[in-house]
Amino acid sequence: MSAPIYEFAKNYAESGVSRFHMPGHKGKPLHGLEPLDLTEIRGADYLFGAEGIIAESEARTAALYGAAKTLYSTEGSSLCIKTMLAIADHCRADKSKRMLVMAPRNVHKAFINACILLDIDVEWVYPAEKSRSLCSSGVTAHDIWASFRRCPREIDAVYITSPDYLGFIADIPAIAEVCKSYGVPLIVDNAHGAYLKFLDTDTHPITLGADMCCDSAHKTLPCYTGGAMLHISQNAPAGFVECSKLMMSLFASTSPSYLIMQSLDLCAEYLAGDYRKALAETAARTELCKQRLNAMGWRTIGDEKCKITVASAERGISGDSLGDILRKNKIEPEYTDPDLAVLMTTPFNTEEDFIRLEAAMADIRPAEGTDLQFDGIPEAIVRMPIREAAFSLQQEVPVDEAKGRICGMTVTSCQPSVPIAVSGEEITPDIISILKRYGISAISVLR
């Protein structure tokens, strides 16, 4: 049996058993997927006490990724991120101080939520070469090393986001070396990189030296939304594997979606099949598409093989306007902002998709534009720990009246949920202008 969770659900759906259990639809189709939607009945195993079909499926996926352990998440990488930080917190030796995690600023909101819930402090890394986008950090191993040297407190873990939303990939082997020399674990938000393992050159974070990473299977693999994996390396510190399920259960629903688990299960079977070949073809077609766009006068940026990021403002059209034109041509991009448009590709994109995109881009005449305007987040003035500020009494004020106040609830760009002002930080005039640039007109500050 190669997809045990799916096989169990299918056999059960076909068995004609009277379902005196959740879910309420009893397997009768309304939407269409109900027959395979289950709860933790006998034989169906338990996600957080897995010993049967779920354990078997997770072990199979762990073997595919070369991980010591893989945990399924039916609540995205958001759940995995909280779990990874809880694991690192649970296993650190010196608990006399609040945990301190080093991270470049382009973290996903789930990281901040974990800091609020677990009372974690952050040592923000500001790379020597400033990023031109909120979504990217451009962090190097030297930046991480310099932050270790500068930081007066002991760091408990390093956390980086790679690939980032724009498709830039960090030098994980070099960063892992720095972490190793300081004896701290490296945690990677690899939400966008589940496919990296299967490229001609395996560039998955676990292969390259990360201790833990999360992969949003639903972002780049054929999985239902919400399907994600938390991988723990064979070289991870003692205790990581053992406490991992318990740590995940702290934040997760006790009703994990069996549909999502089945899609992770079937996905593993797919990955073990012809996926590598299909992915190589997609990477080659994506590269050809980038070359064609660049020949038309556009500039594509980023390292990822399956992401096309067009720096369109440089060619006289904002990413948001480009997105509108693409939509008129029946193309929906992943993300746009004033500077950029991002498109993601997988083997499930057809040749027709690529041709449609190339034709739409050929119809727009690139012109003289402006350089990327955004100049990175300025160094934060931290006035209070994140958790303390997040749970303090707050009031909402127009951003123009927020100067000098302390940020209450972290403010993120609407998509892709990267923080502009973090709970406990002072709202400065620079932060106010970035908030306005992202269309944010009011924020909550401490009373």
Ligand SMILES: Cc1ncc(COP(=O)(O)O)c(C=O)c1O
């Ligand atoms: C970089 C990054 N990390 C984490 C997440 C959260 O992933 P999920 O939607 O699987 O919870 C996202 C979502 O967009 C993301 O872009």
